[in-house]
Amino acid sequence: MLCKELELRKDEIGQTIQTVYFGGGTPSLLNSEELDSIFKTIFEYYEVSKDAEITLEANPDDLSEEVIKVLDKSPVNRLSIGVQSFFGADLKLMNRAHNAQEALASLQLARRYFDNISIDLIYGIPGQSNEQWKENLKIALELDIPHISSYALTVEPKTALEKFIEKGKVKPVNDEQYREQFDILVNALTSNGFEHYEFSNYGKPGYHSQNNMAYWLGKSYLGIGPSAHSYDGSSRKWNISNNALYIKSLEQDKIPQQTEKLSVTDSYNEFVMTRLRTKFGVCASDIQEKFGEKYRGHFLKESEKFLKDGLIKKTENTFHITxxxxxxxxxxxxxLFYID
Incomplete structure (x- = not known):
């Protein structure tokens, strides 16, 4: 059905494909025949740049040497591995399927076949000391991983972790710990050659995620599969999340999606939110060009207090978070959002 959807939507992207990203769910469960089928469809119906970044997300426990070898022979040239932590207690608390040994082994194995590797690391885990967090980062640096995405743990509703916190079995994390561990993260990585190019992302030169950069810079993208979202610069589409209905629709040559046309205000708010998170910042003249003087004036007025407080800095016509x-x-x- 993924191949069917790719074929039905072949005319939606009228440009050369620069990135292909297998993510959401666990694409590392795909076998070689399934991967080959998807790639065959992509290359048949879309023009893909010869130096396109092609990423596949993987869980450490899926990355046996056999799987790595299959991926090495495929067009995949970048792995994003959901390590989360190198400590068993952290992984158990987050209900991860892999253990600390598997996390380490998967990266040692992946480094033998792939140069471009990203890992996810989580900070702000209940019970995680600053020393443990430093050790997580030390291990990643020793493995010479060139890209790290790092996020603060979010306690989702109706999860086991939420129940443990409510019952007092797990101590909640306070804002001070989040801030301290964020600062440790930034200092450790930037002092070791990483550029902090987006709030949650750190890459060595030549290893920034081109896929994620496209989102933050407002480029169009095509999302294939149940729940996948797409963006064409002016509207957003999302596929139905029900697998059975997704399949039934495509069997009838119908694309199972809804569409939302973004207003100028929606687009301005997204522009500000995404650009402020990146090294690019917000250029006032870009706001003028894209959205008009009303929005530029609003941004300049609302940013004054943050400039005064030292939370935003201005370089010529561009505003960056300090x-x-x-x-x-x-x-x-x-x-800084504009509220109608």
């Missing part, structure tokens, strides 16, 4: 303001970037962006 190091003091980085941890607050989403809140700052929300304050």
């Amino acid at each position: 190091s003091e303001g980085k941890f607050l970037s989403d809140g700052i962006a929300a304050e």
